[in-house]
Amino acid sequence: MNEGATGRGKGAGGGGMARAASRSAGKAANDDAPMARAKTSGKQDRRKQGGGRHVFEKKSIALVYDFDGTLSPKPMQEYAFLPQVGVDAAAFWQESNAIARAEQADPLITYMHLLYKKAKAAGVRIDRSDLVAQGRQVELFAGVMEWFDAIAEYVKLRAESHGVEIRHYLISSGLTEIIEGTPIYDRFTNVFASEYWFDAYDLPYPKRVITDTGKTQYLFRINKGVEDLGQNINQHMPEVERPIPFSNMVYFGDGETDVPSMAVMRKNGGHAIAVYPPGKSKQKCVDLFHANRVDFFAPADYRRGSDLFRRTCLLLDRMLADIRVQEETWRMTRGLK
Numbered sequence: 001m002n003e004g005a006t007g008r009g010k011g012a013g014g015g016g017m018a019r020a021a022s023r024s025a026g027k028a029a030n031d032d033a034p035m036a037r038a039k040t041s042g043k044q045d046r047r048k049q050g051g052g053r054h055v056f057e058k059k060s061i062a063l064v065y066d067f068d069g070t071l072s073p074k075p076m077q078e079y080a081f082l083p084q085v086g087v088d089a090a091a092f093w094q095e096s097n098a099i100a101r102a103e104q105a106d107p108l109i110t111y112m113h114l115l116y117k118k119a120k121a122a123g124v125r126i127d128r129s130d131l132v133a134q135g136r137q138v139e140l141f142a143g144v145m146e147w148f149d150a151i152a153e154y155v156k157l158r159a160e161s162h163g164v165e166i167r168h169y170l171i172s173s174g175l176t177e178i179i180e181g182t183p184i185y186d187r188f189t190n191v192f193a194s195e196y197w198f199d200a201y202d203l204p205y206p207k208r209v210i211t212d213t214g215k216t217q218y219l220f221r222i223n224k225g226v227e228d229l230g231q232n233i234n235q236h237m238p239e240v241e242r243p244i245p246f247s248n249m250v251y252f253g254d255g256e257t258d259v260p261s262m263a264v265m266r267k268n269g270g271h272a273i274a275v276y277p278p279g280k281s282k283q284k285c286v287d288l289f290h291a292n293r294v295d296f297f298a299p300a301d302y303r304r305g306s307d308l309f310r311r312t313c314l315l316l317d318r319m320l321a322d323i324r325v326q327e328e329t330w331r332m333t334r335g336l337k
């Protein structure tokens with residue numbers, strides 16, 4: 001997520017959850033339907049079965065990413081929104097965080113509000129389609145565009161258990177609409193991010209705000225296969241029924257705003273990797289590593305053969321081996337072999 005609006009960094013993150021869902025459901029991109037339009041809604045019933053009777057089904061691996069600072073060097077609002085309304089990025093985050101502190105307001109709601117106050121003051125009207133267009137200007141770290149195919153290829157080469165599926169998810173405090181305009185949007189099974197209502201108020205009003213700790217809810221949604229936001233996530237679900245165990249999940253983040261997510265991952269047997277901008281300070285990552293928040297850290301270079309690629313593949317190797325072991329045990333338990 002972005003660190004700006006949380007008072008630690010200089011950016012605010014983006015969000016965008018059920019957007020993908022709405023697309024696949026054939027709805028207009030800016031409709032205000034309840035956000036229950038998970039891209040994957042069709043898969044839910046099947047996945048709910050977890051370890052079904054006749055086939056071992058826990059073969060999905062989920063790679064979950066923060067956006068700002070993790071896949072992209074800067075908070076997404078800094079590429080087009082702020083320049084368009086003539087506002088200096090550093091000054092914006094400073095002002096937003098100062099207001100949040102003074103008012104004891106949530107930093108993410110504050111930034112979402114201030115963004116549009118600035119646009120209004122500048123006489124610039126930015127609607128949903130403008131935000132989507134801004135997404136095309138968001139810069140991605142080296143190799144991000146090729147990463148998804150490279151990982152798929154690696155898993156295909158290494159998976160000796162048939163039917164292993166790799167999924168990519170995004171959980172961001174930034175804006176759904178901007179993420180939707182990026183060239184990697186289609187790579188995600190689902191995108192969970194903050195989002196606006198555009199027609200209910202004079203200024204766009206936050207529809208969904210994803211805070212640092214709020215991100216953890218979406219990790220559980222992925223874990224439990226409850227990606228339809230209209231469904232309650234708090235109902236108890238025994239581990240055995242959860243389609244993607246935490247041990248099959250890796251979370252990628254870049255800083256303090258990711259600590260709650262990293263902690264949830266690690267405490268539940270999942271994995272986490274921290275990234276830092278290539279050529280810049282890695283201190284935050286070193287601190288996370290020493291605090292046992294992450295398995296690995298690496299420069300945010302997603303190209304095949306990079307440290308990040310290699311370390312991710314190490315975790316994938318372990319997950320693929322675990323899946324084979326579990327599948328074998330599952331078969332023996334049922335007397336199938």
Ligand SMILES: [Mg+2]
Binds near residue numbers: 003069254255
């Ligand atoms: Mg971040």
